[in-house]
Structure formats: C-alpha cells, structure tokens
Amino acid sequence: MTPQEIEALFTRSDDTYAFARWGRPLAPVVFGVDDTTLIVVKSAIEATCQLAGHSMSETDPELGSNLMMFFFKEWSELTEVPDLDRLVPDLTPLVQKLEAAGANQYRLFRFDEAGAIKACFVFLRMDAQLSAMPAQALALGQIVQSFVLWSDAAFREASPLALHEGATILKPEIAALLRAAYDPVMPAVAQDPSHALRLFARIGAAQ
Structure with a gap:
C-alpha cells in the first residue's frame, strides 16, 4: 500500500x-446468534487480536463488556434490550434513522480521555444481504471494522x-x-x- x-x-x-x-483489552459479548455462529465470531475476534498483538479479557473493569455485537431481524428490537439506552445515547432516534435509511449495519464507538477506543457496539440487521454471507466472512469483516x-x-x-x-x-x-x-x-x-x-x-x- x-x-x-x-x-x-x-x-x-x-x-x-x-x-x-483500542486502548484496553477486548471483552466481547455477542447477542442473537446460536452456539455455532458464536464460535465463529469469537474465533474471528481471537484471530484478529493475535494478528494485531492485542489482548482479550473476560471482563472490562469499567463496562463489563466493551465489544458488544447484536444480531437481529428488525431495528426496533434494539429498543427492547434492557438498559441499552443507557449505553447508547439517543437510542430511539438512532433506530428511527437507521430504519428510515434501510441500513443493515451500524457501528458506534466510545473513546477514553486520551481518544483511544474503549467500547464498540456493532449492530447487524440480518436482512437478505447479510444472511446470504458466510458466517466467517460476516464475522471477520465486522471485527476488522471494529478494531x-x-x-x-x-x-x-x-x-x-x-x-x-x-x-x-x-x-x-x-x-x-x-x-x-x-x-x-x-x-x-x-x-x-x-x-x-x-x-x-x-x-x-x-x-
């Protein structure tokens, strides 16, 4: 390059x-997938961490989990997730905006005082396009874009x-x-x- x-x-x-x-180890959690897909997603996270020389942790001392991935069918489902509106500012207007745009994915970053990444929320609406992708390709692509x-x-x-x-x-x-x-x-x-x-x-x- x-x-x-x-x-x-x-x-x-x-x-x-x-x-x-990222300025801290990744502490990921994945919602809305079966066990087989969960293994694929976590393998993609581990492989990318190994590639970059970055670390993982069971929990983040400040947030518990700092890389949250949500797989769902409709954007409106996000407004039903308990306490998500506390982690994602203006969740309802965001959901309305994404629905209106017909979006199938969205990533939201949060940063520490120095400006390094301290959290990332990955939202994937599994429409026909995303559902047609192999799980490995979908997971790796999202992890790379979150790294x-x-x-x-x-x-x-x-x-x-x-x-x-x-x-x-x-x-x-x-x-x-x-x-x-x-x-x-x-x-x-x-x-x-x-x-x-x-x-x-x-x-x-x-x-």
Whole structure:
C-alpha cells in the first residue's frame, strides 16, 4: 500500500484524518446468534487480536463488556434490550434513522480521555444481504471494522477480505496495516495525516 492509500483509509468524508485503536483489552459479548455462529465470531475476534498483538479479557473493569455485537431481524428490537439506552445515547432516534435509511449495519464507538477506543457496539440487521454471507466472512469483516477507527468511506468500494483456498482471510495489505497500527511504538490516537507515513514505514520495517 502507498502512503496515500493508507491515508485515504483514515480520512473521513469531511476530509479530516482520524485514527484510533483500542486502548484496553477486548471483552466481547455477542447477542442473537446460536452456539455455532458464536464460535465463529469469537474465533474471528481471537484471530484478529493475535494478528494485531492485542489482548482479550473476560471482563472490562469499567463496562463489563466493551465489544458488544447484536444480531437481529428488525431495528426496533434494539429498543427492547434492557438498559441499552443507557449505553447508547439517543437510542430511539438512532433506530428511527437507521430504519428510515434501510441500513443493515451500524457501528458506534466510545473513546477514553486520551481518544483511544474503549467500547464498540456493532449492530447487524440480518436482512437478505447479510444472511446470504458466510458466517466467517460476516464475522471477520465486522471485527476488522471494529478494531480501529477507519474512515466512514474506507471499505465502500472494496472489502478488506479475500478468499484463499476457499477460506475467508484478511487481505494481506490490511493485515499488515493492522499489525503496524498496533505496533507499541505507534500512537493509539492520531489526527495528523503524517501518521499514515509512519504506518507505511512500520509496514516496510516489518517486511
């Protein structure tokens, strides 16, 4: 990847550069799936943590669980989840907005005082499009998009995933970028596009 391609992945629609990674271990919980799918999702989380060199935990001392994934049929189901409105500000207007847009997915991040990710809520309305995806591809794609703060347009044109010998994997360039992003010498938060040059250099140093 060129520095310009890396920069584009973290440059938002308003032309601001915004990068953040997790500042604490992941403590995931998944709602609305059967045991088989749960294993697939947790395997995707573990694999991505191992790739990036990030850690997992049974619980988060502040939130209990800090990566919450919800699988459901209709957006209105979210308003029936106990205490979710305490974790997600303005839940009802958000649900109405997503219903009106016909959206099938939404990710909401929360950040600590330093600006690093401290929580992520992943909402997946299992419409025909998402239901047709293999569970492995759906899980890995969502985890990757929850692992750093990407641009809101990062993967509109191209998926971060690829097929290799029948298995769904991260594209090698995205895997290398995640490893560089979680390198201990790199900052957890960045708003300057020069950060993309540093990521490019870390990828080169690792190869």
